[in-house]
Amino acid sequence: MKIEELSISVNGTDFVLTQFEKYDYADLLEMAEMPHFVSTGMNVESDGFVSVQKRVRHYLNAMLDSYLSGPYRCLGLALRNTNGKLIGAVEFSEIGMIDVNDAYMAYFLHPNYRGQGLAMKMVLTAIMFVYQQMGVRVLRTAVDTDNTVQQILLRTLGFEQIDDASVKGICCTTVAEVPNVKQKLLFKIEEKSLLSTLVHRAGLNF
Secondary structure, eight states: OOOOOEEEEETTEEEEEEOOOGGGHHHHHHHHTSTTOOOSSOOOOOOSSSOHHHHHHHHHHHHHTOOSSSSSEEEEEEEEOTTOOEEEEEEEEEETTSSTTEEEEEEEEOGGGOSSSHHHHHHHHHHHHHHHHSOOOEEEEEEETTOHHHHHHHHHTTOEEEOGGGOOSGGGSOOTTSTTOOOEEEEEEOHHHHHHHHHHHSOOOO
8 A cells, every 4th residue: 555645744844754764874873873862763872792883774664564454454654854864753663553542643743844833833743644434542651751842742632541460562662670781751642622623733634
């Protein structure tokens, strides 16, 4: 299934969300090697055993293998500027694994494009797509405890912080006892709040 480009405009500048391509490796690696690069999805920090390069390659392969059918669907959407350069992404995994209309969401954005509302537009556009085209009605995610910017964005979109005990799913398991892994805060948005967000912030019409 070929996904058509999803257009985004911020302050007169155009961007598109589209599928990942093999040539995206260089752009992903560039971001991953930036100091203090923050991502809720692309886990690229070297642990001393696996290099950043191999982690980026593994991430890209996973995004290229996105599949929209079967019992455990997943989807990766790449954000590109007018030159086609990859500057961010939103990914949805575990679609239908926990509940029929449930999915885990993660995203990241190039540091040079932050602070202009693009992350909000990117995430909203991606959520609108999976809501309309894939039937996703509930979303889960996890954010580093010190990443207040992403926490604010999620709360603005209607996500609520939840306890470990109330979450099922591999991606949202607690990491408190795993060495060298940052503590995570878990967030979730239910169908009613998700619909309200799409209607009032993304202009969803029925």
